Amino acid sequence: MSDTVVKQEHAFAQYVRILGKGKTGTRNLQREEARDAFRMMLTGNAEPLQIGAFLMLLRVKEESGEELAGFVDACRDVMGFVPRPQEVDLDWSSYAGKKNQQPWYLLSALLLAANGIKVCIHGADGHTPGRVYTGPVLERLGIKAANSIQQAQEHLRERNFAWLPLANFCPQLHEMMQYRHLLGLRSPVNTLARLLNPLGANSSIQSVFHPAYARLHLEGDALLQQPASLVFKGEGGEVEIKPHATTDCQMQRMGTDASFSWQRSLPQKPESESLLGSAALKQLWRDDDGQERYRYGRLATVHTAAVALLLLDRASDQQQALQLATDWWQQRERNRW
Numbered sequence: 660m661s662d663t664v665v666k667q668e669h670a671f672a673q674y675v676r677i678l679g680k681g682k683t684g685t686r687n688l689q690r691e692e693a694r695d696a697f698r699m700m701l702t703g704n705a706e707p708l709q710i711g712a713f714l715m716l717l718r719v720k721e722e723s724g725e726e727l728a729g730f731v732d733a734c735r736d737v738m739g740f741v742p743r744p745q746e747v748d749l750d751w752s753s754y755a756g757k758k759n760q761q762p763w764y765l766l767s768a769l770l771l772a773a774n775g776i777k778v779c780i781h782g783a784d785g786h787t788p789g790r791v792y793t794g795p796v797l798e799r800l801g802i803k804a805a806n807s808i809q810q811a812q813e814h815l816r817e818r819n820f821a822w823l824p825l826a827n828f829c830p831q832l833h834e835m836m837q838y839r840h841l842l843g844l845r846s847p848v849n850t851l852a853r854l855l856n857p858l859g860a861n862s863s864i865q866s867v868f869h870p871a872y873a874r875l876h877l878e879g880d881a882l883l884q885q886p887a888s889l890v891f892k893g894e895g896g897e898v899e900i901k902p903h904a905t906t907d908c909q910m911q912r913m914g915t916d917a918s919f920s921w922q923r924s925l926p927q928k929p930e931s932e933s934l935l936g937s938a939a940l941k942q943l944w945r946d947d948d949g950q951e952r953y954r955y956g957r958l959a960t961v962h963t964a965a966v967a968l969l970l971l972d973r974a975s976d977q978q979q980a981l982q983l984a985t986d987w988w989q990q991r992e993r994n995r996w
Contacts, residue, residue, distance in 0.1 A: 671705040678716035693729025701737045701831040714846040722847045724878025730851040734829050742859025750860035752853040753782030755896030756790030759931040761939045763956050764899035767963035772820035774987050779858050783825040791935040797822050799937035828857050854879050861886040862970050866893035873909045881914045889970040902958040903928045929955045941996045961988050
């Protein structure tokens with residue numbers, strides 16, 4: 660009799676095999692398969708080696724909308740997701756960080772909140788060196804992070820604005836996002852996190868690094884029955900209109916395409932800024948009187964807010980949305996900071 664012990668195949672191995680069978684044998688995961696696989700990853704039922712292999716095979720194959728929807732399903736299962744559309748107007752994802760320009764998008768979100776729109780920003784930081792992230796900048800502006808979804812709800816009631824770090828509502832996914840230091844590449848985790856919409860807002864705004872991913876985001880949103888979503892290639896990968904470029908905005912309402920182009924407002928690309936952080940944001944909010952040195956930041960702030968207003972159906976067209984955002988900017992409380 661042989662003394663050889665044959666190990667039983669690990670339950671997660673089937674999902675690695677589906678993705679890794681080569682050019683002719685590999686296929687996309689079905690939504691329920693994706694949900695089960697990712698739930699195993701989130702709940703400690705997959706080995707670190709398997710998780711790394713799974714993420715990199717997905718990176719090579721490129722994830723499908725159905726896979727993304729299944730991954731989001733799994734995260735929401737673990738989070739205990741309950742939609743709360745009556746408590747939040749706009750879901751805003753922030754996972755890229757800024758490298759060349761100031762995080763003007765934060766002023767856009769705060770401008771909306773100052774005018775009665777409840778905005779929840781969720782995101783993560785620290786996964787890519789050399790970038791400035793939402794959390795530290797908001798902290799220097801005196802805005803504390805919510806430590807849970809429940810506290811985010813409280814912040815929305817108090818000030819129409821909440822900053823909810825991924826680590827505080829889905830820590831397992833946040834840990835996977837840090838694998839970039841080990842793998843050397845971004846993984847599909849960075850894509851699916853943008854679709855999480857942790858409070859279940861009816862409107863969700865997202866940004867991508869690569870325009871081709873915008874359609875993938877919308878496909879995932881449609882499968883998740885997200886009522887309205889807007890995706891575009893923002894400055895540095897954040898939800899921020901680039902004044903120097905015409906922006907292709909891909910939007911869906913109840914699964915129906917409502918895409919449009921947002922025209923540039925500056926003739927050329929500005930130089931990169933060397934010192935990024937809260938100081939420039941405070942200065943623009945307090946002191947802008949149409950001065951040329953603030954032009955880029957002012958336009959980025961106002962146009963990003965205008966795009967969000969169009970998504971929220973607070974304006975009938977781009978001109979009306981831009982006028983409303985401009986009026987709000989001119990009427991802002993300058994002594995906030």
